[in-house]
Amino acid sequence: MLEVENLTVRYGPFLAVDEVAIRVEAGEIVGLVGANGAGKSSIVKTIGGVVVPLRGRVDFEGQDLAAVPPHRRIRLGISIVPEGRGLFPRMSVEENLLMGGYSLADKAQIARNIERGFALFPILAERRWQAAGTLSGGQQQMLAVAIGLMSDPKLLVLDEPSLGLAPIVIGEIGRALKSLRGQGLTVLLVEQNAKLTCNVSDRIYIVANGAIQHHDVSANILSNREILELLI
Amino acid sequence: MIDRILASRQSQLALFALLAFAVPLLLSGNRYFAFIAGITLVHVLWASGMNLLYGYTGLMPLMFAGIAGISSYLVVGLTSIGWSFWLAMPVGALAASLVGVVLGLPALRLKGFYFTLCSLVIQTVITLAFVYFVNLTNGDTGISQIPLPTLPGGASLHGLPYDLVLAALAVIGVFVLIRLVDSGFGRRLIAVREDDELAETLGIGVTRQKLTAFFVGSLYAGIGGAFYTPYVGFISPRSFDVLISLNVWLMVAFGGRGTIWGPVIGAVLLAPVPFLLQDYYMIKDVVYGLLIIGVIVLLPAGIVGGLVRRPKPDPEIVPATVGEGAR
Numbered sequence: 001m002l003e004v005e006n007l008t009v010r011y012g013p014f015l016a017v018d019e020v021a022i023r024v025e026a027g028e029i030v031g032l033v034g035a036n037g038a039g040k041s042s043i044v045k046t047i048g049g050v051v052v053p054l055r056g057r058v059d060f061e062g063q064d065l066a067a068v069p070p071h072r073r074i075r076l077g078i079s080i081v082p083e084g085r086g087l088f089p090r091m092s093v094e095e096n097l098l099m100g101g102y103s104l105a106d107k108a109q110i111a112r113n114i115e116r117g118f119a120l121f122p123i124l125a126e127r128r129w130q131a132a133g134t135l136s137g138g139q140q141q142m143l144a145v146a147i148g149l150m151s152d153p154k155l156l157v158l159d160e161p162s163l164g165l166a167p168i169v170i171g172e173i174g175r176a177l178k179s180l181r182g183q184g185l186t187v188l189l190v191e192q193n194a195k196l197t198c199n200v201s202d203r204i205y206i207v208a209n210g211a212i213q214h215h216d217v218s219a220n221i222l223s224n225r226e227i228l229e230l231l232i
Numbered sequence: 233m234i235d236r237i238l239a240s241r242q243s244q245l246a247l248f249a250l251l252a253f254a255v256p257l258l259l260s261g262n263r264y265f266a267f268i269a270g271i272t273l274v275h276v277l278w279a280s281g282m283n284l285l286y287g288y289t290g291l292m293p294l295m296f297a298g299i300a301g302i303s304s305y306l307v308v309g310l311t312s313i314g315w316s317f318w319l320a321m322p323v324g325a326l327a328a329s330l331v332g333v334v335l336g337l338p339a340l341r342l343k344g345f346y347f348t349l350c351s352l353v354i355q356t357v358i359t360l361a362f363v364y365f366v367n368l369t370n371g372d373t374g375i376s377q378i379p380l381p382t383l384p385g386g387a388s389l390h391g392l393p394y395d396l397v398l399a400a401l402a403v404i405g406v407f408v409l410i411r412l413v414d415s416g417f418g419r420r421l422i423a424v425r426e427d428d429e430l431a432e433t434l435g436i437g438v439t440r441q442k443l444t445a446f447f448v449g450s451l452y453a454g455i456g457g458a459f460y461t462p463y464v465g466f467i468s469p470r471s472f473d474v475l476i477s478l479n480v481w482l483m484v485a486f487g488g489r490g491t492i493w494g495p496v497i498g499a500v501l502l503a504p505v506p507f508l509l510q511d512y513y514m515i516k517d518v519v520y521g522l523l524i525i526g527v528i529v530l531l532p533a534g535i536v537g538g539l540v541r542r543p544k545p546d547p548e549i550v551p552a553t554v555g556e557g558a559r
Contacts, residue, residue: 048433074435082433088426099423103435151435 001026001186002047002078002155007056009042009210016042017053018210022188024155029177029187031201031218033194039210040190041083044159047188048080049073060155074103079153083160086144089133093124093143096132100150110150117146120176138169145173155186162193174200198222241410244493249403252276256395266395268507273398274460275503277405279483279495281452284409286481287489288418289445290343290425294351294477295332298358299450300457301472303328305362305369307458308378308467317381317462325454332450333443340442343428355474362469374468381462394463401459405452410492412448421445425490486527488534497535 002024009017017039024030034040045051047058049070058065060076068076087096097117101110118125121142127135132143141161148156158177162170170193177187177200191197197204198218206214206227214227221227252273259266278300285291306324311317335358339350362369369375380388389397412418420441423431428438461467483502488494502523509516527534 050429050432069437070432071435071437074433080433082430086430088423088430090426091422095419099419099431099434102420102423147434 001061002188003059004043004047005057005059007043007046007058008054009039009046009051010054016210017046019056020207020210020212022205022212024186024188026154026186027181027184028203029181029189029201031197031204032188032190032207033192033197033204034207035192038207040207041159042210043207044080044082044157044190047078047157048082074151074153077152077154078157079148079151079155080157081144081148081159081161084163087132087140087147090131092129093132093135094128096143096147097150100147103151109152113150113152117149120149120179121146121172138165138172141165141169141173142176145176149180149185153185155188156180157188157190159190160192161189162191162196170196241414241492245403245407245410248406248493248496249399252399252402253396256392256399260392260395263391266392268504270395270398270463271460271507272500272503273395273402274456274463275480275483275499276402276496277398277452277456278480279487279499280402280405280409281449281456282480282484283489283492283495284412284421284445284452285449286484287491287495288413288425289421289442289449290428291340291442291446292348292351292481293336293446293449294348294474294481295335295355295358296449296453296480297472297474297476298355299328299332300453300460300476301358301362301467301469302331302457303454304457304461304467304472305375307461308375309368311379321381321455321458324458325451328454328457329447329450332453333447336446337443340439340446352474355477359469359473362472369469372469374466374471376466378462378465378467389462398459398463401455405455406492406496413492417441417444422490482524484534486523486534488536491534491536494534494536501535 002022004020004022007017007020007022008015020039020043022030022032022043032040032043042051046053047065049065049068060073060078063076065073065076088099091099094114097114098110101113104110104113118128121139123139124143124146127139132140135143145156145158145161148158161173165173174196177189181187189197189201198221201218203215203217204221205212206221214221216224216227255269256266256273259269278296282293282296285293285296303324306327307317307320310320310324315323335354336351339347339354342350363371365371380390380394382388413421420431420436423434423436424438424441431441432438457472464471479502483498484495485498486502487496487498505520505523506516509519512519531537
């Protein structure tokens with residue numbers, strides 16, 4: 001479904017992403033794990049189109065995305081939940097969800113998707129009218145995921161959903177991801193938290209210094225002490 | 233009860249319309265005060281346009297006055313070659329907005345401080361053009377004795393009727409702003425202001441939204457400029473320099489950006505200040521400066537922004553407020 005080839009991103013003299021190749025098949029949850037500054041967010045931003053790569057290509061369902069401007073990509077079915085601030089703090093929870101459904105034309109569908117988000121994270125329904133910025137960190141991340149799902153994406157890219165969250169919240173988001181996969185969603189989970197990623201993903205790419213260092217199915221990564229130590 | 237009525241935007245607009253038309257009528261005995269009211273009404277229109285850009289889109293366009301100036305000079309030029317004001321006004325305002333959009337096109341790809349800096353350069357270039365093209369603008373000397381708009385009967389629009397036309401413009405300007413802000417377009421602009429990268433990710437074409445907002449905001453500048461010119465009767469490059477842009481911006485920031493009524497209140501409070509302090513021109517700038525500092529320190533979100541919390545009602549709290557109102 002998503003195919004990243006020879007991706008190279010350079011900010012001035014700094015090489016952020018170096019010849020990265022990633023494949024995500026339909027129905028998979030794929031983890032992209034690496035430490036701070038490994039180049040994960042640059043890869044996400046290239047998929048979103050906000051950063052233009054020096055070399056390489058990003059294909060989605062066989063279509064080269066190079067000519068697709070960032071705001072058109074969501075209409076192809078790619079939804080990105082950016083790191084840290086995937087919501088509008090001064091808008092209410094509901095207004096945020098409405099913004100998430102901006103690319104949809106059908107009002108009934110938008111209403112259905114809002115209810116689906118509330119079913120996934122019931123706490124959001126209770127906070128429906130509250131300004132998103134006043135939610136707790138965990139609730140904000142749930143809202144960010146719910147916003148990402150509003151457009152009925154085929155591929156959901158999550159950038160660091162566990163950042164700064166309590167383990168119990170991470171567990172809840174992990175559960176949500178698994179249940180979404182059951183409904184046929186494809187997920188690219190970009191994370192520092194190796195444990196969360198291994199628990200929910202089918203396959204893992206390990207990225208360091210802008211390059212893919214290792215790639216395997218999650219079970220093998222979990223049983224490989226060397227790799228685990230590299231991650232922790 | 234009165235609180236509840238004032239809470240709806242229609243009644244707020246109706247109250248504003250009442251005041252906008254009543255004040256020139258009440259002041260019609262004193263041409264000088266009526267003139268101050270008229271100038272203030274033009275500034276209400278300008279501040280509403282600036283509010284769309286600065287308050288709702290997050291752009292601080294320092295070429296705002298320049299665009300008003302382009303429209304103003306165009307209207308003077310076109311009426312001098314025999315056009316009716318009523319034809320020259322829309323043509324001038326529209327042309328000025330288009331020129332503004334074309335000049336602003338590269339700047340609109342920038343955001344925040346960089347956009348502001350770029351708009352400052354554009355404003356400077358526009359001002360220089362007003363000075364440079366002497367045979368069109370009469371340069372630094374300016375153009376005086378600008379004819380008043382003529383009415384269908386052949387009479388000229390002046391005095392109280394002109395004041396009332398300006399009042400109508402201000403009311404229409406605020407009304408259009410309310411409609412825009414409450415529409416999907418307004419929500420997109422707010423999304424762009426709050427987080428343009430996220431807005432782009434969610435499928436909003438940020439540059440296009442900014443461009444549309446900029447065109448509409450420039451129309452406010454242009455229409456205001458066109459009506460301002462015959463009203464005052466004299467224009468020079470100084471009438472539309474960067475200080476005027478800053479003045480209008482200040483009205484928005486002072487009153488409360490991103491609120492409908494804040495910039496209106498800002499214009500009503502600040503536009504008359506230069507006239508009222510005319511006899512004390514030595515301390516005029518000091519008073520102005522103190523006002524700015526006071527607002528920034530005490531009410532950083534502006535007068536309205538500082539006093540009024542988010543208007544969105546929390547349904548769980550509504551019964552409590554209803555109870556209070558009944559008491």
